[in-house]
Amino acid sequence: MPRVSRAKAGFSVWAGVVFVFLYLPIAVMALFAFNKPSEAALVGFQGTDWCALPPDKIGNVSVWNGFTTCWFSAGLHDPSYVPAIITSAEIAALAAIIATCLGLCAALALARMKTKIRAPFDVLVYLTLVVPEIVVAVASLIFFVQLRNHVPFFPQLGFWTILIGQVVFNASLAMLVIRARFVGMGDTLEEAAYDLGSGPVSTFRQVTFPRLMPAIVASALLSFTFSFDDYVLPAFTNGTTNTWPIVLYSAVRFGITPAVNALATIMLALTAVAVIAVALVLRRSRSRTTSAPDAVGSSLGGMIGF
Amino acid sequence: MTLAPGDVAFDVEFRGITKRFGPLVAVNRVDLQVNKGEFLSLLGPSGCGKTTSLRMIAGFEQPDEGELLIGGTDAVGVPPYRRNVNTVFQSYALFPHMSVIDNVAYGLKQRGTGKAERIRLSGEALELVQLTGRQDHRPSMLSGGQQQRVALARALVMHPQVLLLDEPLGALDLKLRKEMQVELKRIQEQVGITFIYVTHDQEEALSMSDRVAVMSNGVIEQLDEPRVIYDNPRTSFVAEFIGDMNFLSGVVTEKVGGQFIVDAGGGVVIRGHGAASRGSSVRVGIRPERMTALPGSPEQQANSAKATVLSKMYLGDQIQISVSLANGQRIIVREQRASANPVLDVVYSGDEVLVSWDDKAPLLLEQTVPLQSSAEAEQYTPSEEAAVHASTEES
Numbered sequence: 254m255p256r257v258s259r260a261k262a263g264f265s266v267w268a269g270v271v272f273v274f275l276y277l278p279i280a281v282m283a284l285f286a287f288n289k290p291s292e293a294a295l296v297g298f299q300g301t302d303w304c305a306l307p308p309d310k311i312g313n314v315s316v317w318n319g320f321t322t323c324w325f326s327a328g329l330h331d332p333s334y335v336p337a338i339i340t341s342a343e344i345a346a347l348a349a350i351i352a353t354c355l356g357l358c359a360a361l362a363l364a365r366m367k368t369k370i371r372a373p374f375d376v377l378v379y380l381t382l383v384v385p386e387i388v389v390a391v392a393s394l395i396f397f398v399q400l401r402n403h404v405p406f407f408p409q410l411g412f413w414t415i416l417i418g419q420v421v422f423n424a425s426l427a428m429l430v431i432r433a434r435f436v437g438m439g440d441t442l443e444e445a446a447y448d449l450g451s452g453p454v455s456t457f458r459q460v461t462f463p464r465l466m467p468a469i470v471a472s473a474l475l476s477f478t479f480s481f482d483d484y485v486l487p488a489f490t491n492g493t494t495n496t497w498p499i500v501l502y503s504a505v506r507f508g509i510t511p512a513v514n515a516l517a518t519i520m521l522a523l524t525a526v527a528v529i530a531v532a533l534v535l536r537r538s539r540s541r542t543t544s545a546p547d548a549v550g551s552s553l554g555g556m557i558g559f
Numbered sequence: 560m561t562l563a564p565g566d567v568a569f570d571v572e573f574r575g576i577t578k579r580f581g582p583l584v585a586v587n588r589v590d591l592q593v594n595k596g597e598f599l600s601l602l603g604p605s606g607c608g609k610t611t612s613l614r615m616i617a618g619f620e621q622p623d624e625g626e627l628l629i630g631g632t633d634a635v636g637v638p639p640y641r642r643n644v645n646t647v648f649q650s651y652a653l654f655p656h657m658s659v660i661d662n663v664a665y666g667l668k669q670r671g672t673g674k675a676e677r678i679r680l681s682g683e684a685l686e687l688v689q690l691t692g693r694q695d696h697r698p699s700m701l702s703g704g705q706q707q708r709v710a711l712a713r714a715l716v717m718h719p720q721v722l723l724l725d726e727p728l729g730a731l732d733l734k735l736r737k738e739m740q741v742e743l744k745r746i747q748e749q750v751g752i753t754f755i756y757v758t759h760d761q762e763e764a765l766s767m768s769d770r771v772a773v774m775s776n777g778v779i780e781q782l783d784e785p786r787v788i789y790d791n792p793r794t795s796f797v798a799e800f801i802g803d804m805n806f807l808s809g810v811v812t813e814k815v816g817g818q819f820i821v822d823a824g825g826g827v828v829i830r831g832h833g834a835a836s837r838g839s840s841v842r843v844g845i846r847p848e849r850m851t852a853l854p855g856s857p858e859q860q861a862n863s864a865k866a867t868v869l870s871k872m873y874l875g876d877q878i879q880i881s882v883s884l885a886n887g888q889r890i891i892v893r894e895q896r897a898s899a900n901p902v903l904d905v906v907y908s909g910d911e912v913l914v915s916w917d918d919k920a921p922l923l924l925e926q927t928v929p930l931q932s933s934a935e936a937e938q939y940t941p942s943e944e945a946a947v948h949a950s951t952e953e954s
């Protein structure tokens with residue numbers, strides 16, 4: 254018995270170390286959202302709002318100088334930050350929805366195709382994932398510009414072209430995630446449903462779709478995250494539209510203030526609230542019968558990791 | 560030949576059905592007629608086409624040739640969800656995301672049965688399979704035998720014209736299997752639905768069925784009542800597949816009335832009943848329990864042969880010896896130990912015995928009418944050839 258409990262204690266400590274390693278940087282990031290500008294920078298400062306200092310005048314903020322909450326209002330009032338976040342969130346949400354729908358359709362179609370017909374489609378899907386993003390970005394830029402020259406109603410570089418780029422990548426990803434589960438499911442359940450008198454549509458609705466739900470949720474979340482923080486592709490195809498990563502990267506050149514930390518902390522808090530809310534809803538529906546909450550719950554649990 | 564609908568003799572009828580997978584012929588010109596309310600088993604070794612036949616009835620596969628009638632109407636091309644046939648799958652195929660009661664009620668829901676009625680009927684079906692009180696559990700929380708019952712209830716609640724069962728007891732341990740066999744038979748008699756039951760377990764097929772279809776390589780070798788299948792196998796394949804069988808080969812030397820006499824070499828002469836033509840090479844089967852062995856070596860005559868005991872084995876209620884005949888052939892003799900004085904008790908390996916049988920025991924299984932030389936008479940004939948011989952013999 255003591256050996257077992259010692260081993261258990263060892264594992265607990267190890268798990269603790271891993272979690273610290275994973276989450277300490279985030280905690281530090283959140284903590285420094287409350288950091289004051291350095292004493293030296295505040296010497297001779299006249300106004301009431303320390304956080305109104307220009308980025309290059311706030312001194313060393315990588316050490317703890319004291320507590321303030323002014324960065325939150327500074328971040329939220331910054332003329333470029335919040336709109337960029339909203340743009341990014343809009344693109345990510347749309348991309349997640351469209352890519353998951355496309356991925357679902359492609360997964361259903363490809364999984365049951367003959368290998369010979371399927372092979373070329375598979376190659377295309379894998380290509381969008383393995384070709385370096387910078388190559389795709391350059392190609393997309395040239396393609397969009399050329400296309401607009403020939404097709405006048407094609408949108409200008411901006412929101413829509415970023416979205417198209419995101420959808421292409423994420424649809425491939427969603428396809429792979431959903432197809433893996435679909436193939437793993439086998440077709441006996443669908444056959445059982447047919448056997449019991451439900452036609453193709455109601456079989457899909459009552460059996461296939463609920464069984465695929467965990468994969469669908471997972472690929473939607475993955476797509477959202479991937480496109481929310483993607484930099485390379487939007488940087489090439491954004492035109493005059495700014496996404497949050499683009500704004501951040503350009504801000505780095507002038508020096509980042511703790512206002513960025515403040516916004517990241519807000520986003521973190523919103524995400525945590527959303528995930529907890531979803532988990533609660535799912536737990537409640539677990540007692541009901543027509544969804545697959547346990548599987549969704551566990552894959553959601555996995556998603557919280559990043 | 561065709562009967563008016565409503566006045567149909569058969570629940571399921573195969574007319575010359577062939578199913579191919581690429582070059583492989585899984586089901587080969589099969590004719591089959593399943594009577595109303597009957598318990599019919601499809602029995603055969605792995606890969607002989609049992610599941611494929613069942614899947615054609617269910618509608619998951621379409622025959623390449625031939626006609627398939629369900630309840631007297633053509634079923635080719637009718638999708639599974641429009642057939643009045645339900646399946647109990649080998650892997651159960653319960654919906655893991657639904658509770659037991661929702662699984663059972665699934666089919667009724669598709670039919671548009673009202674909720675209260677659905678619950679009532681499903682509850683009854685669960686009672687029929689003796690699984691109550693687990694209604695709200697997920698299938699994954701049930702044992703194998705319980706899942707099997709849910710699968711059965713889910714199909715039975717539909718009151719199909721025909722219930723198809725694909726090795727439904729395959730995943731259960733021996734004891735539970737025996738219990739479920741009795742249960743299944745009881746349920747079938749209670750609900751009176753036609754059961755088509757696939758299995759590769761001969762005991763299961765023989766004990767439960769009204770009729771058994773023995774399949775091999777995509778053809779039905781024999782379709783008969785279990786007793787007939789055992790007592791009168793028509794082909795070598797059936798003889799060998801069902802129970803144990805001693806085979807003796809030889810040439811027909813005489814044919815008198817309904818009797819034949821075969822010289823199997825080494826002074827072994829077999830006399831039996833059957834239509835064999837003189838000079839042809841035949842294969843004769845004799846069940847081990849139809850043979851007796853006597854110690855000592857009296858005169859050898861027709862239907863008896865001198866033999867040397869090679870080994871002896873106790874099989875619980877039976878004694879079995881393996882002997883070598885004068886012609887070098889090895890055969891098995893079996894005796895019930897319940898008989899007052901088991902002869903084989905005092906027989907040991909190396910002893911000389913006289914093996915004998917009565918003239919009803921030899922079963923004429925194959926016959927080759929000689930073309931030039933019939934040296935292959937001794938040779939083991941593969942089973943598909945046996946089928947060909949058997950059918951030519953009949954016509």
Ligand SMILES: Nc1ncnc2c1ncn2[C@@H]1O[C@H](COP(=O)(O)OP(=O)(O)OP(=O)(O)O)[C@@H](O)[C@H]1O
Nearest residue numbers: 580583585603604605606607608609610611612759
């Ligand atoms: N979808 C398929 N594609 C190709 N070949 C198939 C397919 N289904 C069955 N077969 C082949 O058809 C033959 C008959 O298969 P079937 O499943 O009917 O055998 P079975 O009698 O049910 O065997 P078992 O007792 O092992 O279940 C086998 O040789 C099998 O390999």
Ligand SMILES: [Mg+2]
Nearest residue numbers: 609610611725
């Ligand atoms: Mg099978």
